[in-house]
Amino acid sequence: MISKAFYANIEEVALDNDLTREQVFYAFEQGLIAACKKQLGVQTCRVDFREEKNEILIYGQYYVLPEGEISLDLDKKYTFITLADAKEINARAKAGEVLEVKIEPSEFNHNASRDLKNRYNEVLNSIKKETQYQALKKLQNEMVNARVLDVEQDFYRIEIAKDVVVMLPKKETLPQDNFHIGDRVKVLITDVEMKTKGPKIYVSRTNTALVTRLLEDLVPEIKDGTIEVVGIARDAGDRSKVGLRSNNPNVDVIGATVGEGGLRIKEISKFLGGEKIDLFRWSDNEKDLIANSLQPAPVVAVTKINPKEKTALAIVPDAQLSLAIGKLGQNVKLAVQASGWSIDIKSETVAHQEGIIY
Template identity: 35%
Template sequence: MKNELFDALDQLEKEKGISKDMLIDAIEAALITAYKKNFGSSQNVKVIINRDNGSVKVYSRKEVVENVENDLFEISLEEAKKIDPNYEIADIIEEEVTPRNFGRIAAQTAKQVVVQRIREAERSVIFQEYANRESEIVTGIIQRISKGTVYINLGRIEALLLPNEQIQGEIYKQGSRIKTYIVEVKKTTKGPQIQVSRTHPGLVKRLFELEVPEIHDGIVEIKGISREAGSRTKIAVYSADINIDPVGACVGQRGVRVQNIVDELKGEKIDIIKWDKDPAIFISNSLSPSKVLKVEINDENEKSALVVVPDYQLSLAIGKEGQNARLAAKLTGWKIDIKSESQYKGE
């Protein structure tokens, strides 16, 4: 078994970085199980692979005791001394019990262990690669759809787009390319499992980083995102450079930058908001596209504010089913009470 096995182990150590000694230890452990299974033995044994000539030998191991209770694991001091007068209580006696046809079994077992360890090593490499890419965007090809879950081929591994991470109403077609956001990379018995999302706010953040060089370079900063996937997103941006218009940078010339992101999100509306350290200004900006007449900070500790808008803008400020107000509150972290001008004056 020497040449074939040891040459293969040397190759694996060079190419895959799998320790040769660790592999031999693993093969020896597997051979103990194989010996017991194939030869119906329950005795305590160990297997030694000779590192020089590749020979495989099986040894039974028995402890020297005063009174034998189980002769599979124990030998009396009297019997031990017949083998060697120097044996004492608690010594371990090893006797070779290698079966005549054990070489064939050893070769098969070694192959199985090596294949398994290669698979484990490759899984570990893939896990490390993608574990370091959590919170990033990946592009893949939709492989199949089963029971609502979309399986996406990323090249060396499949990613899972679960139903609760899918944009409602979005159609996924087998063979089409898709961008997703890596939510979690988990180790499982079947190897690494990558869970991705189309609904996570992080997807919008990463798309802006890809599309807007000023964000990628740190000139424009994303301060917050609130999103109702498939419908509307609000994103707050800021630049410390007074010569840079952060909103304009994100919109792009003739709106091309934001339009590319809207297209990727299949028509999801995006409001780009200018962040401000003054909460009143930030709240006012966050209710875009509605105009705001006045913001009154009611309680800074409770983070509650009253916003007054023109009468004709009230429904726009609140939004369909309250969406605009809800996203603004989530973006700013403030509780926002919106009133029309006539409601405010009539109090």
């Protein structure tokens, strides 16, 4: 018999550690089994919780050996006992059966009590780590709103959930980021791994998926699937290029995403430290897709399309060549990544000189 306080304490431990009662019971059961093994010197024990009677029944287990020669087929997981010794414990003991010997927790010696505590803490901590890992794993590739706790030379220490503190390396932040303690910052959880000490969470502000998550968060039509992000490319901190497709012909992908007065796209840019967001309409027509992806530069024609190799040539006005290519080739690079097509660009003059017909 134990006090009702024991079962109330189980409830309290579960609540404090965000675990279920069953998980805490399991950890305590493993501790009791470890103590029972130490106390009785047996290999197996059984624990029976009887909450309705405020009882915990603990049994050490022995396998009663048959008379005569010992068979090699005996189950080696048990501690063996002769029939004669078994009958001294229980006169009804029979050969070939498992004899259970009851032991009270109050009978545990120092070493057994130590093993109980150590095993209980070991199993409980393992369950806590696994539970936390499974919860955090569900957040992988998701955006969270974090709070800056500390600023170090190479990283920010941030809290992404209650009592979940991770490191945001400065190499994973944007060039214009300069956070201070207490600042709120949106980050993407890029990976969650289980390590010896518990889950390790990796976060980033440079990952392309962060732009997608921001779009989903701030544009209801994207969140509910009316508008779909089909292609996206990013130079983190400078510019992103996003290809959008509407699954509703009555919804304008660009207008809905930009928002009234540009409110939505400005909000996204704000969260990314002023990063520019170029939007273009996705098309299943290769010519339209390639032309759209090169916006804001106008495209006169798209030719030399090779669907197998996914290569094409875009012809642009002479005066728009630098815009189509972009500074250090950024615009065409992002267009290539977002559209999935390798795009060569020529001005109208060069195209005529080379005899390209379009």
